[in-house]
Amino acid sequence: MTRRRHPGRDRGSFTAELAAGLPAxxxxxxxxxxxxxxIAAKMQCLDAAREAALAAARGDAPADAAAGLGPEGASVRVGGxxxxxxxxxxxxxxxxxxxxxxxVVSGDATAAREPAGEAVP
Structure with missing residues (x-):
């Protein structure tokens, strides 16, 4: 025959465990x-860098091309x-x-410069 411990002695133990486990x-x-x-911000940075590199390779403004694609507060640097x-x-x-x-997350892209086009008559 087994003796039972004091019934009700474990009352509230679940509440204590929940109080400790919930913040974790x-x-x-x-x-x-x-x-x-x-990860989402990294992908947005990569997309914006790709568009900025392509725009700069064409001779367009890279910041304008990347403006809507990058995450909020993104900065664009172009070199090459x-x-x-x-x-x-x-x-x-x-x-x-x-x-x-x-x-901080960042993404970079490289594009070949396009030759300067001649004026089309």
Missing amino acids: LMLLLSLGLASVSA TAESVVAEVSAPISLFGIDLPGA
Whole structure:
């Protein structure tokens, strides 16, 4: 025959475990959302850099080409050589509208410069 412990002694243990585990679960969920947000911002930076490099290779304004494609707060830098153009777009990562300090994603793209076209009569 087994003796039962004091019935009701474990009352509230689930509440205590939930109170300890719920913040940890919320932290993991926030980290997961931050990861997805960072990946999405990285893809936007790559798309914007590609368009900026192609625009600069044609002789157009790269910032205008990348303006609508990059994440909010993105900056565009363009450089290169006589044969090619390199565009880099970087942006801060934000979670729920709050910029994460020191967290920046960037994307770069290279395009060959197009020869200057002659005037068509």
